[in-house]
Amino acid sequence: MNDVAQLDSTLAELQPLLMKLARLQLRNDAWAEDVVSETMVAAIEKRPSFEGRSKYRTWVVGILKHKITDQLRRRMREVSTETQMESVETETFDELYDEDGRRLSPPLDWGDPEDVLSTQQFMAMLQACVDELPGSLGRVFLLREWLEYETTEICKELSITATNCHVMLFRARMRLRECVETNWFAKRAAA
Amino acid sequence: MKESWVMIPCRTAHRLISEGMDRPLGLGERARLRLHLAMCAMCSRVEHQMDFLRRAMRHIDEG
Numbered sequence: 509m510n511d512v513a514q515l516d517s518t519l520a521e522l523q524p525l526l527m528k529l530a531r532l533q534l535r536n537d538a539w540a541e542d543v544v545s546e547t548m549v550a551a552i553e554k555r556p557s558f559e560g561r562s563k564y565r566t567w568v569v570g571i572l573k574h575k576i577t578d579q580l581r582r583r584m585r586e587v588s589t590e591t592q593m594e595s596v597e598t599e600t601f602d603e604l605y606d607e608d609g610r611r612l613s614p615p616l617d618w619g620d621p622e623d624v625l626s627t628q629q630f631m632a633m634l635q636a637c638v639d640e641l642p643g644s645l646g647r648v649f650l651l652r653e654w655l656e657y658e659t660t661e662i663c664k665e666l667s668i669t670a671t672n673c674h675v676m677l678f679r680a681r682m683r684l685r686e687c688v689e690t691n692w693f694a695k696r697a698a699a
Numbered sequence: 700m701k702e703s704w705v706m707i708p709c710r711t712a713h714r715l716i717s718e719g720m721d722r723p724l725g726l727g728e729r730a731r732l733r734l735h736l737a738m739c740a741m742c743s744r745v746e747h748q749m750d751f752l753r754r755a756m757r758h759i760d761e762g
């Protein structure tokens with residue numbers, strides 16, 4: 509196989525990952541399909557500019573991130589309306605704490621988990637936990653933690669207050685923490 | 700720990716741990732959070748876990 513054919517077959521193999529990431533961030537299958545198509549076209553058209561300095565996969569994911577940002581900008585009105593509606597519902601995590609604000613069940617000791625970051629099973633579990641976050645919460649959380657936008661930018665683009673933004677990110681992090689603990693660290697501790 | 704203007708409950712500590720990842724905390728907030736974390740092993744755990752989850756999220760596109 510020559511280099512070009514090799515890159516094309518790698519691109520085809522990357523499609524499921526691209527789709528998974530686009531769906532996680534956009535929370536809309538049709539938008540995600542558009543973004544993945546645009547990404548794959550761009551990856552083929554821009555192939556001459558791929559210099560092989562980064563990994564091909566990293567380069568393609570970089571294109572995907574740009575396409576996702578473009579898509580979110582185009583859909584900003586819908587995204588912002590959904591976010592405002594969903595962020596009104598209150599979730600206080602009261603069930604996790606006693607009346608003095610202490611955790612009812614203490615958080616587990618996760619040990620020194622650095623090495624799990626390179627394992628597929630851990631990443632698959634993490635993706636599943638992010639997927640379980642409700643739509644707007646997941647979008648805001650990934651904008652912050654995956655696309656690495658500043659919180660002030662996110663609030664401004666989505667027309668939500670800074671307080672609301674912080675509450676949403678707090679809720680997302682707490683939910684993710686519970687999910688990862690239940691589905692990974694508690695199981696390891698029990699095993 | 701009894702709640703007071705200086706002793707914040709774990710619930711508030713968790714919120715401040717999260718907000719500290721999104722904005723610089725005020726001096727008073729930071730002091731109360733540090734004080735709480737110095738005395739509460741459970742919340743120190745949560746702080747490390749939040750930090751770990753942030754690093755893990757940076758790798759989410761590799762799986």
Ligand SMILES: [Zn+2]
Pocket residue numbers: 708709710712735739741742
């Ligand atoms: Zn505490």
